[in-house]
Amino acid sequence: YMFQDDPFLMPRNAANSRLYSLSKESGRNAAKYIIKNFPQYFDKTFAEPNVPCLMPEALTPQIEGVSEEALRERIHLRMQKESVDMFDQLLQAGTPVSLETTNSLLDLLCFYGDDKPTPEKEEEEKESLEEPEHHLIKNLSRENNHAERIFKIMPEKNAHSYCTMIRGMVKHGAYSKAYDMYIDLLNERHKADVHTFNALIRAIPYLKDKFVDRWELTKDFLNQMAQQKVQPTLLTFNSVLKTLRRCGNVGRSVSLLVLKEMEELDIGKRSTVFIICSDYDIPVSPLEHKRCVDCYIWYLSNLAGLLQCCDLKDIKLAYQLNKAMEKGDNWKFLDVDRLNGYWSKFFSLLCMMEQIEVVLKWYKEMSSSLFYPTPKNILDLLQALDAANQLEVIPTVWEDVKNLGFSRRQDLLEEFLSLMSRDQHPSEIQLAFAKCAEEIKAAHEPAGPGQVPLEWTGSALGHVVVLFSRVGRTQDAWNMMEHFQQINRIPTDKVMDEFLNCAKQTNGSDEAIKMVKLAASLGLPSSQRLKSRTEEEFELSETQKKALESIRWDGDSSDSDSSDSDRE
Structure with a gap:
């Protein structure tokens, strides 16, 4: 877990997470700066318990x-x-x-x-x-x-003296001087250490112009290491690979040989392929080999591995990549943005390929601790829930959407409403869906000064009407029905039938008549059918019957004209 502070102050989306992490690190660096440059203000050495490493260092x-x-x-x-x-x-x-x-x-x-x-x-x-x-x-x-x-x-000079000068010259850009100093070291019959050879290998691109000459000098240094019995390290091969990166086609042709040599020397670590993988398109197929899994952590930081897994729909390979990423401190190679991008790709592949129980298990473990779902992740999860027929989880997902700050994303709102209103569910689930619909309705209203309300679409309005109608909220459903005229949209037959069903359950005869009037004013073909349903299924008073009969149909005149012409 990255965040251990007050849960109410924890970031709730990827952008805030990045800001939080950078702020935390900046604060830590600021504290180090103050205590290092102004030690006179931290002269109190009394502490219980006394932790020497936390006490200010004496700089005087x-x-x-x-x-x-x-x-x-x-x-x-x-x-x-x-x-x-x-x-x-x-x-x-x-x-x-x-x-x-x-x-x-x-x-x-x-x-x-x-x-x-x-x-x-x-x-x-x-x-x-x-x-x-x-x-x-x-x-x-x-x-x-x-x-x-x-x-x-x-x-008097010893090997340490020469090696220090060589490394310093390479570090500060005096490459020719460093090479001359190495020749002096050999003439004095001293031996260089592995760090000196690493520095000299990094300096090769600045000593030779031709790619072939650079590779020849690299081999020369490696042979001298063998002659002087200097054991190469991981940094040695990293230096070689960095030099090969500046060797064009020559580097491409020998880079894999270098990796093979590392394998034989048991130095195949994860960071060794950072350089060449980015420049030379090395395939992800060697991941079947355990050591290569450690090496190809570069693919995780570049997300290339998971992109291949998504293209191939290979969940086993994705698990293998994830195992490598979680091994040791490999996750530290991914910054905040790439780490969240990695988990986002991994979760999308889970939604695509895994059973819903596994998906929900990963979702519970990953959310707020490993990554912040993107809108696409939420859509993938909703599709997975739909495919597994577990739409009862939707209210929980909606709570996460609000915390992530996605409650005003039009595409997400449409998907939530569509799934919740598509089928009839038990009453407990319908009540939870209606609560979600109420909050989505609130998202379409201005919450404060300067905030632009979301625009209603005809489909979103219809879904909300259906959800309110199924829990008996007739007045709320009718209020939403009135929005159709405001946005110049036409409700579907399903929406009007659901509303009439709700009005029937609550004895809302007046609302049913209003529904018929609305359908007639919009000139809907179903208006006569709705009128018939109202007359048959509702107990109407004489006043209500007259009101129903007095409804003017937009197509009446044209219909009568056509009937007269037919008779003629």
Whole structure:
């Protein structure tokens, strides 16, 4: 469950859900910003129970003076300028700095560059970890930056020193320098770690122009990893796939070979195919293999898998995809919009292919916790209920429609009214249907200033009249009948017969006569039949009989003229 707050404040549709989630995350980020930038206002360290990870971090150096311990503290606090200044002061004083501390300073400078870290820059740096962007080509790519200067004057360097510089150069766009630094590392007979190789592989598109040369250099790096006995990781293959994405047809031809190699090394994880699946139209059929199910989570985020399932009407494959999506933290790969889109497609397929009991079970478990049904989902559910002859569930679905804010959707209202008025049901169900019809009627009326009322259609009016008539609400039914003249529509024979049945049950002779007058004024062919029914089935007073006889039929004159001509 995503929402654990006051249920009355919980979002009730997909749009509000997205706003809720973004607001919640924004509030969390705002709190982090305040506590990080204004720690002086959070100096109270008393808490019961005391949870160290929730206490504000001390950002003020506690060690005074110029010493290696003070330098390490400033490096830990990510204070680049102060750390570099103290490092220079130690060298000027003739105090040697240990290799470990110097490497830590290089780590700091290669990650952030020469700029002071800020929350905005840290977020930018996180994004740049995946793929270098041209706007980050600064700091380590320019001459005489602090990292290069300190690296050059280091009396002793180890593999960590070289690897840190290589990763920093790739990160900040100095690709040629990074490759030259790797050659220096090999000349010094050091070995690169897996993270350095990953960075170098990501830099290949910026080192070589031709697609073939890029793939050859990629293979070269992979062979060197094997020679140096460096075990590739998931990130290694992700880096390879990202490089292949920039290798055109060459990348298309070898990408599946890379996936096969991953399979043999038991590195077939879900994120490894994110890159190639979007560019190379890989079919969903390999999902029969368990490991491929984990890999093809990309299809879920793109909804391509479920679209194929819907086209093929393959519910088993949809369940298999859903099992992969629910495995572990796979759902986190779908943002709020795509997550709701995924569940919407999945539920539509359930309505199409599953038994109604299964559909209702999923609907109960999914609603308000996993997804917010779209109008199409509601229509699919209504069709499934109709096919299974379980229309008694409609009032419950209508409550959800109101909560979702769809109570003014004309297509939904028409479908609800059509299903509820089509057949006769037991009295308890009819009362529930009439209540729904009353609320739908209210949706057609202005609820407040500036709100435009919905326009009545002839079919919607007729359905409401039928629903009111079946529960004996004669006056309400007649009020709806009067709307037909206002919108210039003609009620059907079924609507008028239902109304007369209701008037008969409630001894509403006056309403029956009004019905006959309305039919006559509209010139309906059934008006004579309605008059006959009224005379036969109702106990009319003399006044009512005269009123019935005095009704003027629009077709009387024309009928008489035609009869006279026939006689002649």
